[in-house]
Amino acid sequence: MNTPAGSSHSTADRREGPPAQPLRVAMTLVEMLVAMALTLLMMAAVAQIFGMLGQGVNGSRSMAELNDRMRATAYRLRQDLAGVTVDTTPPVKPELNSGYLEIIEGPCSDLVYSYDPKGGASFDKSNGAPDAKGVWQGNPEPYLTNIGSDDRIVGDVDDIILFTTRSPGELFSGKADSRNGGLEGGGFRSPYAEVVWFCKPAINSFNPRTYTLHRRQRLIAAHPGAEPFVNTSKSGAAANMAGGPPNTLPFEDWPTLHAMTDISCRRQGNLAIPNCLGDLTRRENRFLHDAAFPHDFQKDSADLTYDATSPRFGEDVLLTNVIAFDIRVWDPDAPIQTPATGVAANDTKVAVAPGDPGYAPTSPNLNVNAGGAYVDLGNELYSGSILGGPCNQMSGLYIKPPNPGTPGPRTFCTWSTHYGQMGIPQAPPYSTSLEGIEIRIRCYEPSSRQVRQITIRHAFVQ
Numbered sequence: 256m257n258t259p260a261g262s263s264h265s266t267a268d269r270r271e272g273p274p275a276q277p278l279r280v281a282m283t284l285v286e287m288l289v290a291m292a293l294t295l296l297m298m299a300a301v302a303q304i305f306g307m308l309g310q311g312v313n314g315s316r317s318m319a320e321l322n323d324r325m326r327a328t329a330y331r332l333r334q335d336l337a338g339v340t341v342d343t344t345p346p347v348k349p350e351l352n353s354g355y356l357e358i359i360e361g362p363c364s365d366l367v368y369s370y371d372p373k374g375g376a377s378f379d380k381s382n383g384a385p386d387a388k389g390v391w392q393g394n395p396e397p398y399l400t401n402i403g404s405d406d407r408i409v410g411d412v413d414d415i416i417l418f419t420t421r422s423p424g425e426l427f428s429g430k431a432d433s434r435n436g437g438l439e440g441g442g443f444r445s446p447y448a449e450v451v452w453f454c455k456p457a458i459n460s461f462n463p464r465t466y467t468l469h470r471r472q473r474l475i476a477a478h479p480g481a482e483p484f485v486n487t488s489k490s491g492a493a494a495n496m497a498g499g500p501p502n503t504l505p506f507e508d509w510p511t512l513h514a515m516t517d518i519s520c521r522r523q524g525n526l527a528i529p530n531c532l533g534d535l536t537r538r539e540n541r542f543l544h545d546a547a548f549p550h551d552f553q554k555d556s557a558d559l560t561y562d563a564t565s566p567r568f569g570e571d572v573l574l575t576n577v578i579a580f581d582i583r584v585w586d587p588d589a590p591i592q593t594p595a596t597g598v599a600a601n602d603t604k605v606a607v608a609p610g611d612p613g614y615a616p617t618s619p620n621l622n623v624n625a626g627g628a629y630v631d632l633g634n635e636l637y638s639g640s641i642l643g644g645p646c647n648q649m650s651g652l653y654i655k656p657p658n659p660g661t662p663g664p665r666t667f668c669t670w671s672t673h674y675g676q677m678g679i680p681q682a683p684p685y686s687t688s689l690e691g692i693e694i695r696i697r698c699y700e701p702s703s704r705q706v707r708q709i710t711i712r713h714a715f716v717q
Contacts, residue, residue: 317702321576325698325709328574331470332694335450336713338420340532343690343715345683346670352533354419354447354475355541358582358692359552360632360665361413365581365610368409408706409463410579410697411631415453415552417542419475419535422446429474429517431481447475449519449535451542454580455561463699468574469561473519473542477531478502483516484529503528509543509556514566522546537671548679579697579708583610583629584667585690591626629693629712632685633665689715 282290340354341347347355431443450473454466478484484502504520504527506512512520512527520527521540534540538550543560545551561567592607592614607614608628666684675681692715697708 315703317700318705318707321698321700321707324574325696325707328468328696329709329711331573332452332711333713334423335418335420335452335470336692336711338423339715340419340421340447341536341669343669344688345668345686346672346674346681347536348672349533349536351536352531354449354532354535355538355669355671356418356667356689357416357538357541357552357669358584358632358667358689359415359417360582361411361415363411363413364631365410365579408578408697408699410695411581412454412466412577412579414580414582415451415554416582416692416694417449417451417552419447419449419532422448427472427474429472431479431516431518432483433515443474443476443479443481443518445474445476447532449473449475449530449542452580453557454577455557457575463578465575465699466577466580467572468577468580468696469571470573471542471571472517474517475519475530475532475535477529477534479518479529484518500526510560510565510567513560536669537673538668548674574696574698576699576701577696578699578706579695581631581695581697583631583693583695585627585692585714586630587627587690589626589628589630591628629691631665632667691715 339356341356342353343356347353426444426446427448428442428444451471452468453471454468457465457467460466479502483504504512504516506522506525506527519530519535519542521530521534522528530540538544539546539548541550541552543553543556545553561571589609593605609630667689668684670681670683672681692713694711695708696711697706699706
C-alpha cells in the first residue's frame with residue numbers, strides 16, 4: 256500500500272479514542288438545591304452584616320442627636336446662670352431689687368433612692384455586689400417595685416434650682432394673655448425672668464425609668480402695660496374677664512393663672528399682682544411657693560401643673576430620657592479622703608470626696624485633707640464643713656438628715672431681711688456665701704443603650 260508522500264505514519268499507528276460524551280445542558284436537582292442553600296446562607300450573612308451596619312449607623316445618629324440636645328441644654332443653662340441677678344450671700348434686702356436664688360436638694364442621690372420622701376423610706380442602691388461576670392447582684396426590692404426599674408444607672412434626679420436672671424441678648428418672651436390677641440399677638444417681652452429647672456418622671460418609662468427636664472420661665476415686669484393687666488372692664492374681647500383694679504388679675508388658682516399668662520405674679524388676697532425683682536426676693540412671692548412661712552416650694556403643685564390634665568402638659572420641655580439632674584454646691588471646707596487601704600481589687604488608693612463610693616464620713620482609718628469639693632447640700636460631712644453640714648433648724652424644713660442615707664429636704668436660699676421685720680428670726684437655711692455650683696445632667700439613649708453625661712460649672716461673683 257502506498258503511503259502519501261511526506262507522511263511518516265502507517266495505518267497501524269492510528270488510534271481510535273472513546274466515543275464522545277453527550278454535552279450537558281442543565282444542573283441536577285441536588286446541585287440546584289445545594290446552590291440555593293449556599294445562596295440563601297450568603298444572603299442571610301449579607302443581610303445580617305447590613306443590619307448590624309444599619310444599627311450602628313442609627314445608634315451613631317441617635318447618639319449624635321442626643322449630644323446636640325445635651326449641648327443645647329447646657330448652653331441654655333449656662334446663659335441663665337450667667338445672668339443671675341442676685342448676690343449669693345444671704346440674707347438679701349428686698350429694697351435692692353435684686354431677685355433671688357434657691358437650690359433644693361431632694362432626698363435622692365446617686366447612691367440612695369427615696370421612694371417615700373415625706374415618710375423617709377429609702378433604698379441604698381449600692382446594697383449588693385458584682386458577680387464573677389461583673390453583673391450587679393443585689394436585692395431588687397423595693398427599688399424595682401417603687402420606681403419601676405431595677406437599673407441603678409438612675410441617679411440624683413429630684414434636685415431643683417430657681418433664680419432670677421437677665422437675658423444677655425434678646426429679651427425673654429412669653430404670653431401676656433392666652434385669651435386674646437393683645438399686644439404682639441398676645442406676646443410679651445422682658446429683659447428679666449424667673450426660671451425654674453426641674454425634672455418629672457416620663458409616663459410609662461421602665462428599666463430604666465427616665466425623666467423629662469423642664470425649664471419654666473416667668474417674665475418679670477411690675478407693670479406689664481399689656482392685656483389682661485390694663486383693661487379692668489367686664490366686657491369686650493380684650494377685657495379682664497372678671498374686672499378688678501388696674502394692673503391686677505382676679506386670682507382663681509395657680510394652674511389657671513399659669514395657663515393664662517407667663518408673667519410672674521404673686522397672690523394678695525383674691526388678686527394676682529405682677530412681681531418686680533424686689534418682690535421675688537421674698538420667698539412667698541416666688542413660683543409655686545407655699546403661703547405659710549418658711550414658704551416652701553410646692554413640688555406636689557408642680558406635678559399637678561404639668562400632669563396630663565394640665566393645659567401646660569408637654570410644655571417647657573428641654574430634654575427627655577434624663578436619668579440624673581444633680582445639683583451640687585462648692586464647699587471649700589469639704590474634706591478629701593485617701594483610704595488607708597485600697598478600694599479596688601489591686602489595692603489602688605483613690606482620693607474620694609463626699610458623695611463618691613468609698614467615702615466614709617466618720618471613719619478614723621482615712622487620711623483627711625480639706626481640699627474643697629462640689630457636694631450635695633446636707634450630706635454627712637465633718638463639722639467644719641460650711642455647706643455640707645447642718646443648716647439652720649429654726650424652720651423645721653431645712654434640717655440635715657439625722658443619719659447617713661436618710662432622706663430629707665435641704666435648701667440653699669438667698670433669703671430676705673424682711674423676715675426680721677416681721678418678727679421672725681432673720682436666719683437663712685445657710686448663712687454662708689455660695690461661691691459656685693456644679694450641675695450634672697445624665698441621659699440614656701434607648702436605641703444604642705448608651706449613657707452620656709455633661710457637667711456645667713458656674714462661679715458666682717462675690
